[in-house]
Amino acid sequence: MTEATTVSQDDINAAVWNACDTFRGTVDPSIYKDYVLTMLFLKYMSDVWQDHYDDYKKQFGDHGELITEMLKNERFVLPPRANFYSLYTKRFEPGNGERIDTALHAIEDANIGKLRDVFQDITFNSNKLGDEQQKNDILRHLIEDFAKDELNLGPRRVGTLDVIGNAYEFLIKNFASTSGKKAGEFYTPPEVSTLMARLMDPQEGDEICDPTCGSGSLLMKCGRLVRERTGSRKYALFGQEAIGSTWALAKMNMFLHGEDNHRVEWGDTLRNPKLLDSNNTLKHFDIVVANPPFSLEKWGHEGADADRFGRFRRGVPPRTKGDYAFISHMVETMKPGTGRMAVVVPHGVLFRGAAEGKIRQKLIEENLLDVVIGLPEKLFYGTGIPAAVLVLRKRKADDKVLFIDASRGYQDGKNQNILRPQDLDRIEQAVRERQTIDKYAYLASPAELAENDFNLNIPRYVDTFEVAEAIDLKAVREERLKLKAELAVLEEKMTGYLKELGYE
Template identity: 60%
Template structure:
């Protein structure tokens, strides 16, 4: 079957049905790891199987030569460790243990790329998957679902990585929809990721970083934007949650971004992307960090070795400006750009945050404030904004865009439509006044407002009510009352005829 005949929806539906095995015993934020890790191994196995068949024909079954060539492939699959070997053992009384051991062997054979990726996933967990009999039944059904012949992920069938990468993103999106508040820890809606990528406009040759990368979707959007014209870009990320970090690693491989460097750790307390004893510098830094994170490392930040918080320390209970400070300090001096999602409180809160905000404006870093619709992000219904920062800006004005009223009103989650994203990007690039939508405020105006960035102060969205014609309305009321009196009179006549009155 050729790549053009692969049905993305069919693959997505098969994978989503496979999740039924775990629904009801685990929530989506937990069972996503079991599904996505096995899908990743299934993909590696299909690639390996096809490559083995090709080399068998080329070397006429010479196992020694085949083995030497397979050892130089993108991923190495130890003997007896493919998905199909697991499928053959689906009836084993210790199938969970078999899966765990197989994953460990795959990780050991690919340490440079996969070290630690499977360490947090236990297919033999009684607490998560039930007692032995139930656990074995569930895992057998799960392996059988993924063995569906329509889920053939060999390169000759899927053509390129888009199909499997899209399927992975599809599952992550569905897990986010069912994960409640946990979803915000690993997922940014694709339309928001696309919007940020358009705003920061990464270019060939640039280094792109997300210091709170979740499952990596925002980084991938930025990479794909450059990839339209060039493969010359570098992706870097850091993620505090070990399970989510593993998803990001697998997600990068499934999108063909093997050179991406994604570190596991706390960005604010211990940044892992270090170069020459200080934080690495990037042309583009993007993030959707957790909103107003409490207990973020205020004490350790007081003696930060990288001097990221020299404009002041954010409050102990709100890390928003800690992330912003880190992001700005890790941009290159010549052309650094930052795109970050923030709660609206970042725009106007006073105290330490107000002082940091004022200094960032006075240093001419803030380029744009973009208000987004409410209920756009999983896990929270509050409206958010995107802040764009730039180094070496030629002007000192700040563009305000109120995009909060233009979206698709979905059942559970609002969504930016392609035309909404396009309008925001076009307006940002033009930097022109648009009535009730966009306004560029000069430095003096920002100063007059005490550097408060609350969007309604700059973008007037007030709709004047149509003037009411009192005489006309009074006439309409009198006419209605007259019609009502006639109806009552007619009704009384009917009732009298019936002997009721």
């Protein structure tokens, strides 16, 4: 394997996007992203294994048996025939699809405690890729794409990059997900997930949950904060994801990043929550974070009244808008003492009435709502609308709600806006100081919230109106008269020129 310089995420994304060309025109994007990302996982795993093998070889020389024994101490096992480079060697032979499937199942069997059922929804030996000859050619090209130097993913090149998570997010940005829903329902921009993790301030020993976890990147960002601040891995990550292929990516992501203390379930969080305790009731967490699908239709309204977990005791959300269903679930899974949560919501959640208004009022009256943060527009892929982050806590510092209008602090990107480090710092500082800041933040009392009918629309509390500079009408009139006089002189000159030229 060629030794190379450090690789950037942009390099990886470009190479992955080029690999997608192998499938374009033959396979639907909602399907081929799973093939590309699974191959990325296999390649990354093989390069990590190869890096460690090379290190042992430098240390112990050509003592194959000793190196084999040392590799048994790695945190995962890669059977020899399941190595990407074994597949690459045989790429011109018939049976590429069958060989790749065999390799994936061998990896699963060798790491059954960590990868059970991860590859059950993906098969490279599928007629979706065409007849046997076409399928073999497509997969040969795919293997060759991943064998290029720019996709050498050894640890020395990759460093701390979240290769699977970032590449997944990159692909999701570029085409719709398997269910045809907008990408924004599954993808949290990295700066937004960074903000949410920082606001939650994860600590050593915390249990952290994302009930709509996608590829798991938001969860891992919380875990990374604990490691960076304490050097400890004493925390636990929990997640649930409804889409099988995305759940598999989350499992791969956790596996590759050494997040062994995790539990990620596959299933619909609202209809069938699977993160339960030993009493078969909802498990409670120190931190709950999520970017749920915006205003999800058909979220499970028909069974909400009879919910055995009592999640909708404050009211049942509307049939066609599941925002408060996710919020209600998250609230019920916060630990009584340390529980805190951050959730991304569309702005309608702040002010819509009827059932949503009643739920919102009860959350405020129970003194659970802590902070409302308005974000810039065009941050989220698949939608240009601005979103907000709600922070709720089981134990608050006071009975007030802090409103922050962060909608004007961002870098204007070509297609998407980006929160800059200074924007994140300003938001976090405002949350920490919890004071009114002119034209940016307002600390509202319970009386003010009630006076506004528990409407949380941010402009009701944060006045960002800029007074226009006073206009001197006398000066404007004098300037106008001066311009008229100059125009009259020009008109007279023009008339003279036209007469000289023979035009009356």
